[in-house]
Amino acid sequence: MSALQFELLARSTANRARLGRVTTPHGSFDTPAFMPVATAAAMKGLTPAQIRGTGSQIILNNAYHLFLRPGGDRIERLGGTHRLMRWNGPILTDSGGYQAYSMSDTAVLSEEGVTFRSFIDGSKVHLGPESSMRVQNQIGADIIMAFDDCAPAALPAEDADERRVARTRGVVDHALRMEEAHERTLRWLDRCVQSHARKQDQALFGIVQGATNLDLRRRSVEGVCAHDLPGYAIGGVAVGEGTEAIRTVVEFTTPLLPDNRPRYLMGVGYERDIVMAVAAGVDMFDCVLPTRNGRNANAFTPQGPIRLRNARFAEDSLPIDPSCDCEACAGGFSRAYLRHLFMAEEMLGPTLVSAHNIRHFQRLMLDIRTAIREDAWSSLLVAWPCIGSDEAHSSTDEQT
Numbered sequence: 001m002s003a004l005q006f007e008l009l010a011r012s013t014a015n016r017a018r019l020g021r022v023t024t025p026h027g028s029f030d031t032p033a034f035m036p037v038a039t040a041a042a043m044k045g046l047t048p049a050q051i052r053g054t055g056s057q058i059i060l061n062n063a064y065h066l067f068l069r070p071g072g073d074r075i076e077r078l079g080g081t082h083r084l085m086r087w088n089g090p091i092l093t094d095s096g097g098y099q100a101y102s103m104s105d106t107a108v109l110s111e112e113g114v115t116f117r118s119f120i121d122g123s124k125v126h127l128g129p130e131s132s133m134r135v136q137n138q139i140g141a142d143i144i145m146a147f148d149d150c151a152p153a154a155l156p157a158e159d160a161d162e163r164r165v166a167r168t169r170g171v172v173d174h175a176l177r178m179e180e181a182h183e184r185t186l187r188w189l190d191r192c193v194q195s196h197a198r199k200q201d202q203a204l205f206g207i208v209q210g211a212t213n214l215d216l217r218r219r220s221v222e223g224v225c226a227h228d229l230p231g232y233a234i235g236g237v238a239v240g241e242g243t244e245a246i247r248t249v250v251e252f253t254t255p256l257l258p259d260n261r262p263r264y265l266m267g268v269g270y271e272r273d274i275v276m277a278v279a280a281g282v283d284m285f286d287c288v289l290p291t292r293n294g295r296n297a298n299a300f301t302p303q304g305p306i307r308l309r310n311a312r313f314a315e316d317s318l319p320i321d322p323s324c325d326c327e328a329c330a331g332g333f334s335r336a337y338l339r340h341l342f343m344a345e346e347m348l349g350p351t352l353v354s355a356h357n358i359r360h361f362q363r364l365m366l367d368i369r370t371a372i373r374e375d376a377w378s379s380l381l382v383a384w385p386c387i388g389s390d391e392a393h394s395s396t397d398e399q400t
Helices: 048-053 063-068 072-077 081-085 097-102 129-139 160-168 174-195 214-224 243-256 271-280 289-295 335-343 348-373 379-383
Strands: 005-011 018-024 027-031 033-036 059-062 091-094 108-110 113-117 124-127 143-145 203-208 231-234 263-265 284-287
Touching (some): 005 348, 033 059, 059 063, 063 072, 063 129, 081 091, 097 113, 097 124, 113 129, 124 129, 129 143, 129 174, 174 203, 174 214, 203 214, 214 243, 231 243, 243 263, 243 271, 289 348, 335 348
Parallel strands (some): 033 284, 059 091, 091 143, 143 203, 203 231, 231 263, 263 284
Antiparallel strands (some): 005 018, 018 027, 108 113, 113 124
């Protein structure tokens, strides 16, 4: 347990929300926490100093991408991801299993892991529990994730190509596929625990699966928590199911997880989903939405998103959000100027809006933590109208 300490500092009386602090070998972060995603050991368009300027205390690297390029051996020789990307705070790596399975139509899933074609050069690559642990040990993140089998939220629609891909991957009967994923995730966790070589300085989190089947979720919690791990995650949500299904799974599963360990909801990032999950007792979140949307001229505000390419912003002198203290807003960059940058394909546009979007989510987390500390949960709805807005997000989009 020396790789990670978790301290609970306060609880809300309105719900299960809790305030805490996680301490790792590379520093501490406050919870509830939002982790922006630096996929390939870089936050697209942002320097480490700009990331720190958003108030981000912990970030996420993608083991799948780093496994393929530049490779675990090279990262290890270069001193690990902290030194490589010049980030001196905590880092979490996902296991790479979800990406290996989901990003390649020709991926083959077996008991040994996932065999797929590299998106870089088309070569055949295999990733399993042991190799995932090895590359995450080499990357050197403070928190690493078990290699798991993530079943789809549902079978593909009645489309010939999608059905063909599903059959290739062995997805024929959804109920059987969910059961298989649940059992395999537990077997793979056993192997991850055995092969994790840096237990003293890297905290391994187990992942609860089960899709939308609550009985499987309960059984998965029991199996995963049979291992006394530094933390636990809820996986397999925000992969195509609707908002209410996400809520049902999160509100059911979270209270079943150990109270004295950090709880991580993987890949969920819309404001309304985060607030719902915090109220259920979740402590950690990650999502690509802030930077992905920022690169596409979509900015988040407490009132809801705005699309800066719209012609109505062509002469709008306001910043994205007058209440925001980010570099874009406090620096006086207008919506009109930002729109111009995107229309002219200038790199500064994606940089400024990405930085704003990350700061938007970190400001939300600050207000959430304040609401818990002061036991004033209802104040969030007043300050953040987007929490209750249907326009704030498309509930069926994959967030991961």
